[in-house]
Amino acid sequence: MPDPSTPPPAARDARAPEASPTATPVAAGEEATQTGWMTVAARPEMVFDADRGGCGPDDQPDAPARAFRDAEGRVHLFASGSTNRSFVGPSLAALKHSCVSAYQGRHRGDPAAFDDFGWLAAFWTEDGRRVTALVHNEFHGWLRPALCPSGDQLACWYNAVTLAQSDDGGVLFGRVPGAAGVVAAPAHRFRNDLHSQSGYFNPSNIVAEGGYFYAFMALIDPISGRWGSCLFRTDDVADGRRWRGWDGTGFTVAAPSPYAAGAEAPAEGGGRLCQPIPNLMFIVGSVQRHVPSGRWVAVMRFNVWDRPTHGEVPGVYAAQSADLLHWSRPVLVLSDAQARTLTGDAEGVQRYPALLDDSTGDRNFATVGDAPRLYTIRTDTGSVFKGHRLIAWPMRLSLPPLAAAPR
Template sequence: MSQGGWGAIALAAALSATSARGASEPPLAAVTLVGPTEMVFSAKRDACDGDDVPDAPARAFRDAEGGIVMFGLHTKNRALRGRDFAALKIDCQPTMPSGGDAEPASYDDASWIAATWSEDGRSVQALVHHEYQANTHPGRCSRKEYLACWYNTVVAASSRDGGRSFERGAPPVVVAAAPFRQEVGQGRHRGFFNPSNIFGQGRQRFFLSSTTGWAGQDGGACLFRTDQPADPSSWRAFDGKDFVLRFGDPYRNGAGVKPCRTIWPFPAPVGSVTRHRPTGAWIAVFQASASGDLFPEPGFYSTSSRDLLRWDKPRLLLAGKTLYDDPCTSGGRLISYPSLVDPEAEGRNFDDVGVSADLYYATLKVEGCQITSDRDLLRRRVAIQVWP
């Protein structure tokens, strides 16, 4: 989420996912671009209004009639819909407009539907990336800068009409929050943010969420699990031994928790995680700025795992300056928000891939040093190989 989301911020430098190391060599899988670029959505051409820009990784599910519903736009959370992926068009009805509420305990300031899960195509559970932008509410922040006042939580929403409208509780269920309120620690970005897609194995459902950390908590990506996705209060984070940590609402229970274990090698939010159908291996894609030997170039990277805890060394998938790079050096265009979606997926929620899939991502035009709303959602075919 940029300009009110992931932003033109040096976020990757602030995160250090140093835990759960143990990369396997050689890499377990290779994801390779093999197809031309296809336009899925152009903000200048297709938007209903100025709020419709690609601003999150693409998330899709099949509705009860077999059509495709995809999220990944801005804070009115409009969906793309179509009989198949080739026919996706924007639906101008907002599914969950953001309220701009100045009360942080309401969790209704700026919200993005960041992940969805549906068992039947009618009832849909969503993970919402929520930003309390305290700099926009007088008296709520000691600073004036956006990032210094940014307080993030992952909250729950649900739909009973196939994703045409989403509701949050009053108050919403908090899935992941730092164990302190928004006024604590101002001066830097705080909280949990940018959940990956929800992905499943058997009865279990998972997602990864990033955090910049706090005293006792490393920054990085933490893994969450539940076997009851319809009950958002059931999500628990991994502490290094088991999924036992509940990062609940600091405005209502106020209890601190032990730190979650961050998962190497993710330096920032994870774009998507999918299961390779032929082998059961997990494949993640994400973006990174250039950093040492692990990320020699800025761009999109892939990594793979057998158990979601030990991942192999990332491999460059698509080179290019990302939202984690200085826009002044972008050359006029950035790339961001990668996710893998296989149109032939067996699961309703497109959390599995075969020998090929589509890489969905956004390009963002930069004018001078300013990221603009001139953005496109693109896709490119990739080939996937997993070694025994």
């Protein structure tokens, strides 16, 4: 999954990013400070070291940790690469790694198929038997010389969010076919001349509120220069055609395949785009309802794309909201330097943060209490492909209750 080290064109060109139109920029030289409402409570636990316990060289944690409970009460945790291997056990504290690949893209060379590489990125289940998953779907055009003569990875990286489904409690997943399987696709057909990734990336976990299901998805549209974290919702989590993105005033933005019949400006772009949510960083790692306060809590990883509005301190950040649309400014929870001190690690960065909590009994892990665990994936400082370890950090949350019940 992408953890970009190169800013999008809007950031490179020093234009004000559309992602955070009302965010308060961090002044030059200002350092983020650690929040008092979410703190590290104890030293972390090593959950999985890919160099020691993996099933092969392709078995690397490479996505935010997601979990759900099946019909027998077993916890399934995914934080995998595109081989999508899980951890299964009676609780988050007692998981065993499986070498079974629950899902893989079929590496089809047609970008219209949206079936090249896929990461199971978010889950929802009502009964623990049928499980729907949002898939972070990458088309690697740079591996196809006929489509991408330059071999430029960024120019030929075409991304979407698609759907997969399991009917056996999350052991195996299959791609949802046709238009129903596409949740959010780029507003243009594949191009090899954009000099940046394009499409929708890195869906957060799914949460339910007021009869709808919600998830954040990162947008990069190099044609318009728009990028940031968008909020999508649906009344049917298992039908990609029913997901809609926030447009600034309502959930009206559909993002179907640009290869579908009647698609708007399929080659050149120009289709409607979602409006990124102010104050949030580029990629939302997870969002959960904090049960004691009723507030929503999001955790995010700082990267270079966030510098125009969020400063210079790399690490994990958190924000809070009453309604999923209006968020506090992110505050530092765990800097990379602090993480190295607590783990005794000479190097390494903490990527793909996500909160999970056994104590609330939530089948979809969409809620947390006062003592959740923050899961991160530690990688070597100079490479997102080396030194992968899944780490759990005991956290302490302290938030005052909302003055009124959330709408």
